[in-house]
Amino acid sequence: MSELVTINHGSGGKKAHELILNLFANRFGMGLPLTDSAVLNMDGSALAFTTDSYVVDPIFFPGGNIGKLAVCGTINDLSVSGAVPKYISASFIIEEGFPVEELERIAGSMAEEAELAGVRIVTGDTKVVGRGKCDKLFITTSGVGFLKPEFELISSGIMIAPGDSLIVSGPMGNHAIAVLGARNNLSFSSPVVSDCASLNHMIQSVLAECRKVHFMRDLTRGGLSAVLYELAHLSEKGITIDEAAVPVDDPVKGLCEVLGFDPFNLANEGKLLFVVGKDEQGKILDILQSHPLGRKSAFVGVISEVSKSEVILNTITGGKRILDIPSGVQLPRIC
Amino acid sequence: MKYIEEYRNRDLILKLSDHIKKSVIRDYSFMEVCGGHTSAIHRFGIPSLLPPEINLISGPGCPVCVTATDFIDKAIEYSRMKNVTIVTFGDLLRVPGSESSLEKEKIRGADIRIVFSGLEALKIAMSEQEKKVVFLGIGFETTAPGTAVTVRTAKEEGLKNFLLLSAHKVMPPVMETIASEEIKIDGFLCPGHVAAITGSGIFNFLPLKYRLGCVISGFEPTDILQSILILVRQINARSPATEIQYSRVVTTNGNLTAQDQMNKVFEHCDANWRGFGTIPGSGLRLKSEYEDFDVEKRIPVEPKLFHDNLSCICGDILRGLRKPENCSMFRKKCTPENPVGACMVSDEGACNTYFKYHAE
Numbered sequence: 205m206s207e208l209v210t211i212n213h214g215s216g217g218k219k220a221h222e223l224i225l226n227l228f229a230n231r232f233g234m235g236l237p238l239t240d241s242a243v244l245n246m247d248g249s250a251l252a253f254t255t256d257s258y259v260v261d262p263i264f265f266p267g268g269n270i271g272k273l274a275v276c277g278t279i280n281d282l283s284v285s286g287a288v289p290k291y292i293s294a295s296f297i298i299e300e301g302f303p304v305e306e307l308e309r310i311a312g313s314m315a316e317e318a319e320l321a322g323v324r325i326v327t328g329d330t331k332v333v334g335r336g337k338c339d340k341l342f343i344t345t346s347g348v349g350f351l352k353p354e355f356e357l358i359s360s361g362i363m364i365a366p367g368d369s370l371i372v373s374g375p376m377g378n379h380a381i382a383v384l385g386a387r388n389n390l391s392f393s394s395p396v397v398s399d400c401a402s403l404n405h406m407i408q409s410v411l412a413e414c415r416k417v418h419f420m421r422d423l424t425r426g427g428l429s430a431v432l433y434e435l436a437h438l439s440e441k442g443i444t445i446d447e448a449a450v451p452v453d454d455p456v457k458g459l460c461e462v463l464g465f466d467p468f469n470l471a472n473e474g475k476l477l478f479v480v481g482k483d484e485q486g487k488i489l490d491i492l493q494s495h496p497l498g499r500k501s502a503f504v505g506v507i508s509e510v511s512k513s514e515v516i517l518n519t520i521t522g523g524k525r526i527l528d529i530p531s532g533v534q535l536p537r538i539c
Numbered sequence: 540m541k542y543i544e545e546y547r548n549r550d551l552i553l554k555l556s557d558h559i560k561k562s563v564i565r566d567y568s569f570m571e572v573c574g575g576h577t578s579a580i581h582r583f584g585i586p587s588l589l590p591p592e593i594n595l596i597s598g599p600g601c602p603v604c605v606t607a608t609d610f611i612d613k614a615i616e617y618s619r620m621k622n623v624t625i626v627t628f629g630d631l632l633r634v635p636g637s638e639s640s641l642e643k644e645k646i647r648g649a650d651i652r653i654v655f656s657g658l659e660a661l662k663i664a665m666s667e668q669e670k671k672v673v674f675l676g677i678g679f680e681t682t683a684p685g686t687a688v689t690v691r692t693a694k695e696e697g698l699k700n701f702l703l704l705s706a707h708k709v710m711p712p713v714m715e716t717i718a719s720e721e722i723k724i725d726g727f728l729c730p731g732h733v734a735a736i737t738g739s740g741i742f743n744f745l746p747l748k749y750r751l752g753c754v755i756s757g758f759e760p761t762d763i764l765q766s767i768l769i770l771v772r773q774i775n776a777r778s779p780a781t782e783i784q785y786s787r788v789v790t791t792n793g794n795l796t797a798q799d800q801m802n803k804v805f806e807h808c809d810a811n812w813r814g815f816g817t818i819p820g821s822g823l824r825l826k827s828e829y830e831d832f833d834v835e836k837r838i839p840v841e842p843k844l845f846h847d848n849l850s851c852i853c854g855d856i857l858r859g860l861r862k863p864e865n866c867s868m869f870r871k872k873c874t875p876e877n878p879v880g881a882c883m884v885s886d887e888g889a890c891n892t893y894f895k896y897h898a899e
Contacts, residue, residue: 208643208647210646466582517584519583519584520760521549521552521588522552522553522556523587524584525581525896525897525898526896526897528895528896528897531874531875531895
């Protein structure tokens with residue numbers, strides 16, 4: 205029996221990486237490293253370009269819906285590469301029988317979110333498929349942003365240096381838990397609201413003031429663990445994280461205990477990791493904490509002197525262990 | 540009181556670690572029976588807080604891990620039948636059978652659904668009466684009462700299409716098997732949630748008959764460290780006994796309601812365990828008045844072939860004879876993405892835990 209695609213190929217774990225790298229990127233001749241956005245140089249100016257598909261289930265959840273998510277996600281992918289997001293496309297695959305009223309609500313929140321973020325939705329496409337041929341609604345958004353020359357190297361990770369500080373912009377796991385809680389087959393209701401938000405204004409306010417932002421990444425699929433793993437391999441450096449310093453809201457913490465999840469592995473849709481020069485750590489934290497989307501930002505770890513791609517977690521107990529990329533079954537259709 | 544932070548207090552943890560270091564006077568081997576303990580020990584980095592004299596060994600308390608290959612093969616046989624829906628906890632999906640897994644059957648089109656409790660299986664059976672709904676019941680004394688309530692509800696509701704494939708097991712016989720084997724252990728960290736149901740008494744034979752230390756432990760770092768400290772003290776004083784560390788949950792008599800439900804529906808039978816073979820009296824099957832719900836009686840199947848992967852050492856790992864890194868496939872051919880053995884599948888499996896947390 206030849207190999208078939210499993211749900212795990214889409215989980216953001218190791219299997220997903222193999223699929224993206226070996227099956228797609230190699231055939232397309234894409235340059236490494238693979239980052240959230242491609243940086244395109246043309247006639248002396250640079251553009252960041254990205255695309256993402258959204259299949260979240262359910263399509264409405266506390267704190268957002270699939271449309272808001274699709275706009276924020278693409279804005280954030282552009283923003284963490286250092287770009288100012290400008291234009292977005294939106295394509296819709298709609299299942300026959302889908303209520304027009306819900307589509308109106310979704311389109312409404314996309315328009316609202318784009319306006320808030322100062323981004324224009326300029327082109328798109330719609331396809332309708334027969335009942336049962338897709339699940340309600342899938343959305344693909346692509347986006348371009350302008351990238352100033354001084355920020356062109358941020359997404360490559362080559363500026364990361366030993367001694368750099370790691371900052372996360374808020375508590376982990378709220379999006380994943382909010383979506384899970386909204387699923388009908390789970391017999392719990394939770395007060396947790398998705399953190400789904402456009403981060404471009406907050407990121408721009410940091411970049412406007414600071415010159416030592418060495419790397420940024422939004423903490424989506426695979427959560428903080430996956431991003432730290434990628435960061436260690438991208439930079440070929442060790443990372444030390446203080447578990448107790450990483451913010452996690454109490455309801456998320458409690459539900460993770462009950463459900464057996466690790467908040468570090470859970471998807472966020474409005475959080476990012478900064479790697480910054482140590483002497484700018486305080487200044488960046490001040491800027492973040494004075495922004496509504498970054499109030500609970502925290503310093504969580506450092507790039508170590510060790511030249512080994514390894515993430516060491518100092519656990520809350522005072523013990524140590526390696527923090528690996530999430531493997532095995534992750535939560536499907538969280539974004 | 541939030542019942543999480545308090546048990547993860549760093550000062551308290553370091554004090555306990557210090558007490559343990561000062562108390563050791565020889566080498567000690569303790570088996571943590573429950574997969575939940577194995578997972579917590581490595582997630583919190585407990586080994587780095589222990590002196591080298593203390594060796595922790597994982598035991599057979601991960602339900603998915605000890606589920607034998609022939610059970611998976613039977614479930615696969617049922618999943619291939621027309622109008623049969625398999626309802627299961629997620630972990631079982633990826634456990635390799637002789638020649639397939641439930642996950643592979645699902646990708647190929649079998650109707651296999653994941654639930655978080657047996658009562659959800661019952662809902663499916665009620666709303667889809669044209670289907671035979673086979674619930675895969677696994678787990679120890681912790682989950683068996685839930686299955687018992689599910690079966691009793693099915694009977695009360697007069698449901699004809701709800702069926703159970705039971706791999707439910709009980710803990711004491713397998714612990715007695717380990718205690719009477721040649722493996723050198725000084726004591727057990729006993730499973731806290733099993734004891735919450737059964738009461739602490741079921742473990743009394745360990746100190747009385749086998750002179751082994753026996754502490755029923757909770758699952759937080761302070762619980763585990765305190766339990767280890769109690770075990771060290773029991774061994775040092777040569778006075779093994781059943782002690783309850785997890786006293787906020789466990790009592791001597793346990794949960795009588797849950798025991799009553801279990802006893803009404805199930806009776807003990809011989810059961811096949813991965814790594815141990817058949818252990819007399821270690822399984823739970825439906826009593827005769829509930830046998831209409833026993834899928835093996837209603838639709839008997841005999842899987843065509845049955846073989847375990849011979850190079851997989853899950854069996855030895857479950858018996859505490861070897862550790863995951865002693866397996867030539869660990870981290871190479873066998874990973875959480877491509878599990879060869881059951882211990883790599885479950886979050887509570889020793890191999891999965893050692894893989895995830897890079898334990899040694």
